Amino acid sequence: xxxxxxxxTAVGGYVPDYVLTNQMLENMVDTNDEWITTxxxxxxxxxxxxxxxGTSYLAIQAAKNLLAKSKTNPKDIDLVIxxxxxxxxxxxxxxxxxxxxxxxxNAFSFDLTAACSSFLFGMSTAAKYIESGRYxxxxxxxxxxxxxxxxxxxxxxxxxxGDGGGAVLFEPNTEGYGLQDEILRTDxxxxxxxxxxxxxxxxxxxxxxxxxxxxxxxxxxxxxxxxAVSKMADVSEELLNKNTIKEIDxxxxxxxxxxxxxxxxxxxxxxxxxxxxxxxxxxNTTSATLPLCLVDYEKQLKKGDKxxxxxxxxxxxxxxxxxxxxxxxx
Ligand code: UT7
Numbered sequence: 001x002x003x004x005x006x007x008x009t010a011v012g013g014y015v016p017d018y019v020l021t022n023q024m025l026e027n028m029v030d031t032n033d034e035w036i037t038t039x040x041x042x043x044x045x046x047x048x049x050x051x052x053x054g055t056s057y058l059a060i061q062a063a064k065n066l067l068a069k070s071k072t073n074p075k076d077i078d079l080v081i082x083x084x085x086x087x088x089x090x091x092x093x094x095x096x097x098x099x100x101x102x103x104x105x106n107a108f109s110f111d112l113t114a115a116c117s118s119f120l121f122g123m124s125t126a127a128k129y130i131e132s133g134r135y136x137x138x139x140x141x142x143x144x145x146x147x148x149x150x151x152x153x154x155x156x157x158x159x160x161x162g163d164g165g166g167a168v169l170f171e172p173n174t175e176g177y178g179l180q181d182e183i184l185r186t187d188x189x190x191x192x193x194x195x196x197x198x199x200x201x202x203x204x205x206x207x208x209x210x211x212x213x214x215x216x217x218x219x220x221x222x223x224x225x226x227x228a229v230s231k232m233a234d235v236s237e238e239l240l241n242k243n244t245i246k247e248i249d250x251x252x253x254x255x256x257x258x259x260x261x262x263x264x265x266x267x268x269x270x271x272x273x274x275x276x277x278x279x280x281x282x283x284n285t286t287s288a289t290l291p292l293c294l295v296d297y298e299k300q301l302k303k304g305d306k307x308x309x310x311x312x313x314x315x316x317x318x319x320x321x322x323x324x325x326x327x328x329x330x
Contacts, residue, residue, distance in 0.1 A: 002174040004173070006130035010066050011291060011295050013166040013296075014058055014061035015165075016046045021044045025155075029153060029159075040257050040259075041259070042258075042279055044281060044282075044283075045162025054087075055148075056098050058163060058164060058165030062141060062291070063102045063141055074103035074105070075106055076137050077107045077137045079126075079129055081126055082098055083114075083121070083141065084118060085314070093109075095111045116254055116284070116313025116314060117184075117311045117318060121317070122140045123170075125140075126140040126170045130178075138169070139170075140167065141165065142165065144287045149215070156219065160219075166288045166294070167291055175326075177304070177325065181243055183235050183242070186316065186318075190317075192220070193316075194220070199214075224316075225260065228256060228257070228260045231318045232254070232260060237267050237268060239308065239322050240308065245322070250297070251264065251268060251276065255279035256279075256289075257279075278293060303326060304324060307323050309321040
């Protein structure tokens with residue numbers, strides 16, 4: 001019997017309608033379009049404005065888009081993995097709610113959190129369930145309502161992040177397509193450089209933490225940038241060498257900063273036309289960047305294409321995954 005590999009068989013995505021442009025940010029903080037564009041590559045991002053809605057809303061829309069496009073019966077899904085850094089609420093995890101709301105009534109679910117690497121690590125996890133032979137349909141969703149944890153008076157962070165959701169379906173493949181190899185890493189020394197100080201078990205919410213704005217994302221951008229540039233490129237190159245791959249068809253990089261993406265592509269000697277980029281439209285949507293790239297480029301993907309996914313994020317967390325594409329777009 002052929003070895004079972006875990007292939008992506010469908011993708012779906014969702015971004016909110018509300019567009020927050022660089023020009024609008026110019027009226028909110030001391031910044032300008034030229035600075036944001038040259039330093040990050042971002043022109044606009046989407047913000048979820050629906051009253052009372054959280055990350056689950058983005059996830060549900062993305063999953064429903066996938067189910068409709070692929071004509072998948074949600075009752076056939078075995079597992080829903082919800083990758084997110086902004087769950088709806090603590091304790092009652094987001095995945096359970098999302099799975100129920102999309103009709104995946106025969107699935108179990110859990111949240112997976114690894115900051116901007118949540119989706120990449122989720123791909124690795126989803127693939128293991130498929131490769132075991134025990135699960136046939138694993139829905140991996142990456143979604144984040146970053147606007148819920150951003151201080152729109154802090155120009156160092158508010159220009160970067162946006163809201164969005166994306167989903168992929170993993171299924172068994174016996175032709176050898178799908179996830180081939182991975183290198184995943186973490187380093188807890190990165191904790192001080194990218195974090196939310198309060199609201200967790202070390203510093204629970206109080207009047208003081210709210211007054212001190214400790215529930216917003218803090219980022220030491222320069223340090224994170226330095227690590228991201230070297231680690232994303234290192235690990236992607238290492239993965240290609242390990243698999244003796246001369247040339248790939250697509251780099252699918254985490255969309256944190258166009259300059260980080262360019263550095264990774266340069267190290268792999270890839271021309272820009274082989275690099276998936278949508279940071280100019282959506283900014284950094286954290287767990288949604290990778291699947292939203294797949295949604296935007298799905299029509300250009302061909303069966304057998306070699307893809308390398310790569311990310312870097314808080315924790316620190318980073319890695320690269322090598323996957324071959326399993327279908328031609330209809
Ligand atoms: O996805 C999770 C992982 N996150 C990342 O990978 C993000 C990594 N970091 C970055 O992308 C970049 O560090 C930023 C985009 C956050 C910042 O770009 P930078 O080129 O590293 O700028 P910087 O922080 O070194 O700041 C340069 C200057 C500073 O002014 P001085 O000190 O040189 O006078 C900042 O105060 O730019 C100033 N600055 C701004 N100016 C206009 C910082 N933010 C802004 C702004 N508009 N929004």
